[in-house]
Amino acid sequence: MSSRWPGSGFAIMGVVNVTPDSFSDGGRYLDATAAVEHGLQLEAEGAAILDVGGESTRPGAAPVPQDEELRRVIPVIEGLIERGRGVRISIDTSKSGVAARALAAGATMVNDVTALRGDPAMAGVIAAAGARCCLMHMLGDPRTMQRDPHYDDVVGDIKAFLEERLAFATRAGVAPGGILLDPGIGFGKTVAHNLELLRRLDELLELGHPLVIGTSRKSFLGRLTGREVDDRVAATIATNVLAYVRGARVFRVHDVAPVHDALTVTAATVTARWTTTPTSTTR
Ligand code: HH2
Numbered sequence: 001m002s003s004r005w006p007g008s009g010f011a012i013m014g015v016v017n018v019t020p021d022s023f024s025d026g027g028r029y030l031d032a033t034a035a036v037e038h039g040l041q042l043e044a045e046g047a048a049i050l051d052v053g054g055e056s057t058r059p060g061a062a063p064v065p066q067d068e069e070l071r072r073v074i075p076v077i078e079g080l081i082e083r084g085r086g087v088r089i090s091i092d093t094s095k096s097g098v099a100a101r102a103l104a105a106g107a108t109m110v111n112d113v114t115a116l117r118g119d120p121a122m123a124g125v126i127a128a129a130g131a132r133c134c135l136m137h138m139l140g141d142p143r144t145m146q147r148d149p150h151y152d153d154v155v156g157d158i159k160a161f162l163e164e165r166l167a168f169a170t171r172a173g174v175a176p177g178g179i180l181l182d183p184g185i186g187f188g189k190t191v192a193h194n195l196e197l198l199r200r201l202d203e204l205l206e207l208g209h210p211l212v213i214g215t216s217r218k219s220f221l222g223r224l225t226g227r228e229v230d231d232r233v234a235a236t237i238a239t240n241v242l243a244y245v246r247g248a249r250v251f252r253v254h255d256v257a258p259v260h261d262a263l264t265v266t267a268a269t270v271t272a273r274w275t276t277t278p279t280s281t282t283r
Contacts, residue, residue, distance in 0.1 A: 009267040010244060012260055013049040013090060013252040014042030015216065016080075018072040023058040024217040024229045024254060030072070036079035043080075043087040046260035049109070050084075051252060052076050052102070053092030057113050057187070059146045069098050074105055081106040090134070096121035103129040109178075113138055113187065115165040116172070127173030134180040134212050134250075135165045139188025149188040155200045158183050162207055180250060182212040185239075191220045198239055201246035214252035215239040216259075237262045245270060 016039045020027045029035035039050045054072035055064040064072075077089050090109035091102035096119045099110045103125070109132040116123045116135065126133045137158045139149050151157045162181045170176050183197045183204060194215075204211055215221065221235035222228065233255045240251050240259050244266050253259045 009249070009271060010263050011048040011250050012046055012256055012263070013051045013212070013250055014039065014045070014047030014256045015252060015254045016042070016050050016052045016076065017056070018052065018054050018076050019056045019064075021058070021061055022053075022056045023219075026056065032072075032075040032079060035076045036083065039076065039080045039087070040083060042256045043084055045257040047087060047256045049088045049090050049250070050080060051090040051092045051111055052080070052107070053111075054098070055093065060143060066095055066097050069093065069095065070101055073098065074101055077102055077105045077107055090132075094118035094122070096125045099131075100125045100129070103131050108132060109134065109180075112136070113184070114141075115162075116169055117165075123169055123172035123174055126169075127175075130175060130178075132178035132180065133169065133174060134182055135162060135169060136182040136212075137161050137184035137187065146188065149190060149193065151193065154189070154193045154196050155203050158197070159204055159207065162204065166207065166209070176209075179209050180212050181207055181209045182214065182252075185213065185215050186218045186220060189220075191223050194218075194220045198242055198246065201243055201248060205247045210250055211243075211248040212250040212252060213240065213243040213248040215243070216253040216255070233258055241266045 016035055017025050018029055018035045020030055029038045042050060052073050054069040080089055089107040090111045091099055091107045092111045093099055094112050094114045099122060110126050111134040112122055113136045166179060169179055185194050216236050217229050217232045221232045225235050236253060237259055241262055244263055251259060
């Protein structure tokens with residue numbers, strides 16, 4: 001059984017990267033059939049949303065021309081809509097042309113890591129389609145973002161940035177009820193910045209929008225644990241549980257099943273909605 005957002009507390013956004021060079025799963029699902037099968041598996045494991053991306057955002061990633069990005073993602077979105085059991089599709093792109101085609105193919109959300117700064121037509125495309133969008137913080141761009149990032153106050157600076165982007169999006173006609181916010185873990189942040197953001201995530205709740213968090217397999221977890229990218233599930237779970245406790249409700253992850261279990265238990269504990277019946281056991 002999967003948790004749906006909104007309503008039952010949290011939503012998992014499963015990552016479907018149709019790229020040769022994503023940092024943790026590049027090349028694994030470049031073929032549309034493999035990507036669709038992978039997405040269906042993530043839905044079965046509890047993902048309420050699938051985030052389909054055709055261009056890596058890792059530091060130094062090569063830019064992908066629009067035609068190639070479309071060739072990668074559109075068949076996957078069509079396949080997931082045809083064969084999925086109602087899973088919602090988010091398109092992870094910064095190009096308005098890709099967003100428009102993805103929305104026409106059935107996606108209902110745009111996850112733009114530039115927060116509508118990359119393509120001047122993006123906000124209009126989202127507004128015209130009445131789609132949801134995720135506005136994420138990034139310092140600089142993927143080529144430069146990890147070069148000695150600096151903030152006066154990492155949480156305060158990111159909060160101000162997201163507030164300004166929210167105002168921009170709503171002025172452009174994006175429905176405020178469909179806007180999600182993401183501090184952009186790993187996008188122009190040191191290990192200390194990422195940890196401070198997780199520790200003080202609740203301060204971003206004051207912006208009044210659902211918070212998305214994406215820590216999955218990221219390098220700061222490798223720096224903390226000494227583990228390689230494929231061996232960071234426990235670290236990913238720890239950060240997602242903490243983010244839930246601090247108020248995040250949408251969790252962008254590669255390893256859906258274990259994170260879903262962890263958040264189910266966390267949500268039941270924190271919200272105390274689980275009722276004890278006379279026949280239930282305590283262990
Ligand atoms: N992280 C990545 C990509 N997109 N979107 C949001 N909203 N939040 C994130 O934290 C986020 C994101 C990076 O992860 P991944 O997709 O696995 O890697 P790559 O960009 O190399 O494809």
